[in-house]
Amino acid sequence: MLCAGKFCGIGAGTAALQWLHASRGGLLAGIRARGVSTSWSPVGAAFNVQPQGYSLDLFGERRGLFGVPELSTPEGFHVAQEKALRKTESLLELASRTAPGPQTVLIFDELSDSLCRVADLADFVKIAHPDPAFRGAAEEACRSIGTVVEKLNTNVELYQSLQKLLADKNLVDSLDPETRRVAELFMFDFEISGIHLDKEKRKQAVDLNVKILDLSSTFLMGTNIPNKIGGHLLPEHICRHFPVDGNCVIVDGLQAEAPDDMVREAAYKIFLYPNAGQLNCLEELLRHRDLLAKLVGYPTFSHRALQGTIAKTPETVMRFLEKLSDKLSERTVKDFEMMRRMKTKLNPQNAELMPWDPPYYSGVLRAERYNIEPSLYCPFFSLGACMEGLNLLFNQLLGISLYAEQPAKGEVWCEDVRKLAVVHETEGLLGYIYCDFFQRADKPHQDCHFTIRGGRLKEDGVYQLPVVVLMLSLPKSSRSSPTLLTPGMMENLFHEMGHAMHSMLGRTRYQHVTGTRCPTDFAEVPSILMEYFANDYRVVNQFARHYQTGQPLPKNMVSRLCESKKVCAAADMQLQVFYAILDQIYHGKHPLRKSTTDILQETQEKFYGLPYVPNTAWQLRFSHLVGYGAKYYSYLMSRAVASMVWRECFLQDPFSRAMGERYRRELLAHGGGKEPMLMVQGMLQKSPSIDDFVSALVDDLDPDFETFFMDSE
Template sequence: MFRACQRRNLITTAPFVIPKAKCRLQTTAATAIRDIQRNVFSVRANHDRHEDDTLRKVFDSKAFWHDFSQTYRRQAGPSVGLFQNRFLTSHAGFLAFAQDIRTRCQSIVDEVLQASSSEAYQTIPRQLDLLSDYLCRVLDLADFVRATHPDPQYQRSATQAYAYLWEYMNVLNTTPGLKTQLERALAKPNVFELWSEEEANVARILLKDFSNSAIDLPKADRQRFVVLSNEVKQLGSQFIDGMTPSTPTVRFRSEETRGMDPAILQRYSSGIGRISLPLGGDIAYAALMTMHSSDARETVYRQSKTVSPSQLQTLETLLRRRAEIAKLSDFPSYAAMNLSDKMAKSPEAVDSFLRALSADNATRVTHELHRIRVAKESDGLSHVIEPWDVAYFQNRLNHQAQGKSRRLDFLSAYFSLGTVMQGLSRLFSRLYGVRFVPREGGVGETWNPDVRRLDVMHEDDGHVAVLYCDLFERDGKSPNPAHFTLRCSREVSPAEMGDRTLGSHDGMARALNRSTGKTFQLPTIALICDFPPPHDHQSPSLLSFRDVQTLFHEMGHAIHSILGRTSLQVVSGTRCPTDFAELPSVLMENFAADASVLGLFARHWETGAALPYEMVRDVLEVQKRGQGMQTETQILYSLLDQAYHSPLPGKATFDSRQTFYDVYDGFGSIREARGISPQGMFGHLVEYGGTYYSYLFDRAIAGKVWREVFRGGHDGGGVDREAGERFKEEVLKWGGARNAWACISGVLGDEKLKNGGTEAMEEVGRWGVHE
């Protein structure tokens, strides 16, 4: 019932390529860019020139940021606490925060359990929502800090606080009295008829979540559920930590590595004529793309996809424990349990979607494999395509298509980080009436001096969110881009406003909404990326086009949290079905490639010259190649995720490696290598657990929305306020408070989708992921 928010990050498994908007050649593209750039300030109502310029400079100029961020230190005083949380002025405050929250939670639990009058029952949805909010205030912050904070003491304290409250949350999830009281409230017409639609929806969501927590079972089974849930959490962390090849490096003679970038080879030279390549991360993939030797590529492929037996044992134990949880909760499988409150509803519906998508994708796969086969045969090699051939020949074909053009080498000069952030603010101002305003952080408010705080301002509502941007790479920092909801939006009740011990007792931001006259705790968001920092005090951080797409993706999650207009926390922003949560972020990737959107900001960092759109077109043409195989890779991982969370792990004969080959032999276009264990590095199994298909599903929906709502970017559709308002009103503002199929039906104007079901899932599969 009570759950912490999930972080939202790009699916990067094996290897991941961000989907992109299909490039339609338009003779007016360059003209559109120039026109928009000339007029950008005149059309940006309430977008102050000084704020706009400051936004760019705080990311682009080290000197400017140094002066800007030092302002508050000239009035140095005591720490305001991490994220302005008054408990977190030091690492020791985490446990005190957790203990304080647990006391407050128990008071709410006692009050709910003692409710007997109609008036008391009427408050139960909001009481339980406040209970959830309190739990998440600690769990979401702690989850972020233990994964991101550079200070080991903060990490340990956050982990301790997380474990302390996580166990308590699982106890609440198996407390029968809470479910009984909620059922009684729902059974009283004079109670539920007075609830708002949102309150009634939250009550139904919480009741269903209770049922998924084995709450109706005997006490011993409920206790077993708590034990299993805690064990799954620990196994998940152990699995993530163990995602490394069993052999960390591989040694080659220098002649075997021909084709690789000499700069990379020099970095990993281990003696005269010897190269020791690390098998984790981008280096292994670079080797697979460029090494001419098929034998060397095979070695990299096999060893980079083989983990230790203990890592596979951790995975299989995790899957078995999940199967046991599902059985306790009276579900046939963990996927069936986890999908019951998602758009798909059932594994059968997911299978229908994936099969329809695979059928749509088959022609592209056939075409791409034919091109690879021809290229391989032209080298006098066998026509049989091996798994370690795909990246190499696709990369070679891409270079041949690109020819001698050096456009790609210079594209990043038009995308300084500050310019892109400025462009995102301008875009959101155009579409939704919100903008980013840099603000000096208080003493101790952030976890690193490079973190920038942005206040999100709405043209009518005022201050609506706080956004912390940790976007530069540094030693010890995770390279994976991610969006964290540190605290959700929620309406603060009049009772809380009148009681200093409630509501914003932790000191974090809340504000009066000028349009509604109601006070909200502001959504607090952290964006994590791994971009190169500015080289010196003169030159900014320059992003590749892929980096721009990544930043747009993560900002799609952020805008979902920012524009959520729910009064209850349980359904705020990204607290919606997993297979719906990626829609705003995937949709944003289309904006990153749109001529009108790029016209808002893309200029050369030195000359100020407008971006020639032909440069972007070239990138899109290169990215488009190989998309069939990349989509098939994601389909296979989605099918594997379904198999691993089917009834199979509940059987004594379950073997994750055999299941892997059953899936790949049955559905893959290329025979997978034997003896490998890539499932041991499939980290998204931990977070998604039967819902990995979600990214492909939302890509298909996002493509449809982009084409039909934003007109595929034609005629300025990418910056059209009417289209933006339509998406906001039908999708973004609801968070999880509205049935997700109703949101899709509303924004697309298609009543057939309103009730969802297997046929609707199959229909989405037929749309494909061509964008």
């Protein structure tokens, strides 16, 4: 699509604000000539104190969200949208009268950028802003811009202007590799939208895309809606674990960590009880995706979705998943047997292992063997210390520092949001990260990264700085302590910051391929790689200090934590394989006479190992079917690549500047402007096979892998 919504939000925004103040010396003094702000403060301290209100511009005026003047009120979304549409019209006219050449690609990219400036920002605001009026206005802007994009992707005149360029071999040969790839990606967007069809079928393709957007939005909302059941239908001791609404019990999640087997069973059966409307929505969504794929010439939606990825085809994905399942089978059986024995030990009357059991009993096994109670670790992981740890790591690997900058009034949507400037030691300011880290009412609990504005080289030679948001759900600080993270929260922070660095360092000429605008099975590689750093004692030892005593986190505590993650890890991975295969079947040639629940039951029995529970429909809570439709396998494939990169490049020395520079040069710098497998080959200096990917994942399950470096010291 012209608006390159490929990963974690689609990307736009406004020019990032630069502040000019007196120099403070050091690094900042060295880069003053680049017009970089000197009003920043150290990143660690900024996250261990309460925010100090807002700063004002020279005239004391209120700024809009992310500094966009129009967005000081919800109505501003309509103004911004109309402005983008007017610019779209002028760029369409310019494209029609421009001779084929590199300028054609620049016009297309500017067209994409002008729409994404509104769409990306709105995509974030519609789910994260605390004001319902802002959320509603953003939702409408998303829908409006999305409709325009689908129409542009079937605009024959626009298509012909690009076709003239790509049909001329001499012109194509004269393009540099990145420009040629971007031109081909734009052409691909046209083709998967049905540009080659006749007028009536093109309209049908647009209508299908708009319907898919509506169904996706409805399905997503339905994945989080609680289920209710009459309180008289549950034993009183079970009811006490759930909120109550009159005579009804409200079940809004799976209660996976609850120690009472009956509480987990009740939550599982009630929360996953089929909702007819949600079931119909999902099956309509899958049907419309299938219709669209066939209309534009693909045998299945999966074939359409996997163009340009590392895997390339559904056949490759299934071969990868089935080989991985085979390799995991013996380990998975052993994991389930361990959990079954633990359940028998704790609850002899009901020893059968059920789908609601693994998260709890694997946790019991980890705690019993390794004593990894999170409260023992939290005092060492204050948010400020973790942010300083990231700062130190990025500085050593990439020459990058993070600085806190005071946002202007109206620039952020909540006073808890922190704004970070990302600064390179020689290149100066690279972009901004807004950190929306703390829990609040109506805020989604899912940790994620949003591109607000993609980077690009503008015609005046100035680089448009990228702007992103990282959203977490951390507890707020108290009067007696800063925000303290569990090991899992710390790892998630590192994961999301990996996405942010991809956005900051994917400094491509075109915003259509900047940063995380790349194939999904490659986009997760930088974030998963950061998890390996987060679990390496040499890295953790740089920042993990008790917030009261300053005592460093003992090495054996990190060792126990790493070893504990191997407990039942094969069963966890097998569950992901099951989810990924289910996703492929839903988007493949599944028999239309079967319901999605029948397909779920068959797939679970074949690829998981625990029985399907009658009258449940887990797929109706599977929100990834929207954003990761036919691409849920990406997490596993990205983890395989990240594992190989870690072993080959960073296991020996996680602070290697030479490897850090190779990492930036080969993997981060290109965004989606280069074939993903070529980037992987450049980093690993070899061409990995499907068997290599499978082996990397299975080898990661070995208990001694994470602690190899400890034993060898």
